[in-house]
Amino acid sequence: MRKPSTEKRLFQYALSSKKTISVALICLIVAVGLELTGPLIAKTIIDNHIVGIQTHWVEVEEQNDNDTISYDNRFFKKASRLEEKDQLLGYYTFLQSNRQYYLIEEQIPLDSSIQATTDNESLVVHYNNGMNSASAESVPIRDLYRFFQPEIHPIALLLALYLGLILIAAIFQYLKTYLLQVHANKIIQRMRNDVFKKVETLPMNYFVKRPAGKILARVTNDTEAIKELYVKVLETFVNGFIYMTGIMIALFLLNRTLATICLVLLPILLLFMKFYKKYAGKYNRIIRSVNSEINASINESIQTMPIIQAFRRTKERQEEFEQLNDRHYRYQKKMIALSALTSFNLVNAIRGVAFVGFLWFFGSRSLNAEAVISTGLLYAFVDYLTRLFEPLTQIVNQLPQLEQARVAAGRVFELLDEESEEIDHTPIERIKGEVTFDNVSFAYENDDYILNNLSFRVTPGETVAFVGHTGSGKSSIMNLLFRFYDPQKGTIKIDGMDSSTLSRQQVRQHIGIVLQDPFIFTGTVLSNITLNDPAITREKAIAALKAVGADQFIEKLPKQYDEPVGENGSQFSTGQRQLLSFARALAFDPAILILDEATANIDTETEGMIQEAMNILAEGRTMLVIAHRLSTIQHADQIIVLEKGQIIETGTHDQLIKADGNYYQMYKMQQNGLKAG
Structure with missing residues (x-):
């Protein structure tokens, strides 16, 4: 079955809460x-109330309302506001020529170009290319306010309306931003949970083949890049497209021809986005990918810094890191070049084309006399056109972040698509330990067998030790028992x-493990024993610590059992960390306990305490011990x-010594080594 595209899966995550998205979009x-009512209100103010005084007026007998003005002992009113109750005395036209205003005693076309002359001390204006004339009077600038007086109240109302709309818009913008941001962070929270949950279900082989730093980069860096997509890029795109849609609707309401010119420019943006997606x-x-390798390199260097410094390999390690860093820099430079060459220049080019078309349209003679565009319309259109490029610029500038998020999402979804192990935590009865x-x-790989036709049986409560040289298959037995891996041939039975008929979680319910290098988690001494499992009480954890003798050093700590523990318990010695891991195993009370070379790194002085702890752990449970020090397994049943994945000897310590075989030779070599030391 073909998997959905990265874009579709990102969209599915975005729709995880359709209700929130719907409310946010409505608010937007x-x-x-x-917000887009602003230019329309401005157009109304300019055309109807500011430039609108240059229109047809009528003289009326008396001033009976606020729309009537008093000038030169006469009363005038806009012809458009004439009412039946008004007694008409004459028609006039109020027009401007250069810096002079004229009250013409006749209704002439408003688009007339007038020229004033003085004839027998009377003022005459000529219009229609001088073909017609009419009597007029010049209106002084000081009296111009009288004609504006009726417009003050409607202008104030329109400005108050616009201010109110802006305040209401601000509330909806806040709600939109809040809802989208909260929803975006909720998406990332869910995605990170999905990724971490997936990591916990991946087979052990996945971690063996990949450096920890690369996996870490997908959980942290890649999800952080996707976070920017939902938190910033998604809002920018949604806001931008809705904003541009609103502007295009407004432009079409103002003038279809001009709006169509602008509409043609939008496919250019889509073509560019396709081009950018390909190369970016x-x-x-x-x-x-290189960033993941850098993370892996840093992680490995930090973990192995003592070895690097001890063997004086800092310079070589630095060179390896610089090679990765240089490759990262070279491709970042290509990305910057692509963005600089296209993103910012593209918007400027489209803006230039749009304004050239706009100027051509107004400068051409394709408009007839009836289609002359008013000053208010001109202002509104320029305002909308300017606003159109704001979201366009924001969208184009977010394309680099969009591509980063898309690639990061592809890497995250690749991890999520990895085949998982089946999870089943259904409790099973406590096993006896056979x-x-x-x-x-x-x-581990193909037909390179580590274990070959291996057969043995461990009875409940028995302590069995596995010994052999490096590569003999000791740890592989434990990996199979824990179901970190499954065998290619044969069966493993428990009771x-x-x-294989049980889930991996069911197999591990009653099996515990103590590793050669015990891991101590950040937290407290007590939390490292309980692992925050509510089934392990404080009293039970402290009892386990005392049983293995760890109380001898813990109770000397300032906060004793609540003492904070740093990363991997670096304040404790190797033996102390091992005692903590023994106490952890004891607190969980497994039916089968695996000790994977748990005494290999212990000094001779601590070995006695560890041996005593092992004896306590062995009581009432089956114990499988991978032994390096043969002195610690002499009492094994x-x-x-x-050797090479096969059993060559079996028996008790005394029986194997008497047999004078491989075990005896290994024991003899260790004893001689101790004497020599």
Whole structure:
């Protein structure tokens, strides 16, 4: 089945809360609609109330309302506001020529170009290219206010209306921003949870093949890049497209021809976005990949810094890092060049084309006398055209972030698409602890078998030790028992049940493990024992610590059992950390306990405490021990000697010593080494 595209999956995440998105979009549409009333209100103020005094007027007998003005002992009123109750005395036209205003005693076309002359001390204006004339009087600038007086109140009302609409729009903009931002962060929270949950279900083989830094980059850096998509880019695009849609509607309401010219420019943006996606996507994939490698390199360097410094390899390590960093820089430079060459220049070019078309339209003679565009319309159109390029600029400038997020999302979805292990935490009855390997063969890679037809049986409550040289298959046995891996051949049974019929979680419910290098989590001493499992009480955890002897050093700490613990318990010695891991295993009370070379790094002085802790742990449970120090397994019920994935010897310590075989040779070498030391 073909998987959905990255864009579709990102969209599905965005629609995780349709109700929130719908309310936010409604708020956005309302806010945009209210904001875009500004130029229309300005057009009305200019055409009807500021420039609108240059229109046809009538002289009336008396001043009976606020629309009537008094001038030169006469009363005038706009012809458009004439009412039936008004007694008409004459018709006039109020027009401007250069810096002079004239009250013409006749109704002439408002688009007339007039020229005033003095004839027998009377003022005459000529219009229609001088073909017609009419008597007129010049209106002094000081009296011009009288003609504006009726417009003050409607202008104030319109400005108050616009201010009110802006305040209401601000409320809707706030709600829109709040809802989209909260929703965006909710999406990222969900995505990060999905990614981390996925990581916890991946098979062990996935982690073996990939550096921790690369996996970390997908969980942190890549999801952070996607966060910018939802928090900033998505809002910019949604806001921009709705804003531009509103502006185009307004432009079409003002003038269809001019709006069509602007509409033609939008496909240019879409073509550019397609072009940008092609090249930016390629560069971003490399950048994100190299960034993961940088994270992996840094992570490895920090973890191995003592080795790097001890072997004086800092210079070589620095050179390796510089190579990665240089590659990252080169592709970032290509991205910058692409953005600088196209993004900002593109918007400026489109803006230039739009204004050239606008000027051509107004400068051409394609408009007839009836289609002359008013000053208010001109202002409104320029205002809308200017506003059109604001969201366009924001959208284009967000394209680099969009491509980064798209590539990062592809990497995250690639992780989410990895095949997971089945999760089933259904409790099963406590097992007795019988373990059987029946002709088990296992290989990590292809047919390179680590274990070959391995068979043995461990009875409940028995302590069995596995010894052998490096690569003999000791740790592989434990990996199979824990179901970190499954064998290619044979069966592994626990209490007679084939472990493959149980989920991995069910297998691990009653099995504990203590590793050679115990991991101590950040928290407190107590939280490292309980692992925040509510089933492990404080009293039970403290009892486990005392049982293995860890109380001897813990109770000397300032806060004792509540003492804060740093990363990997660096304030404790290796032996102390191992005692904490023994106490952790004891607190969880597993039916089967695996000790994976748990005493390998312990000094001789601490070995006695560890041995005593092991004896306590062995009570009432099956214990499987991978041993490096043979002195720690002399009391084991059974010792299995491995070589190249096969059992070559088995028996108790005394039996194997008497047999004078491989075990005896290994024991003899260790004893001689201790004497020599």
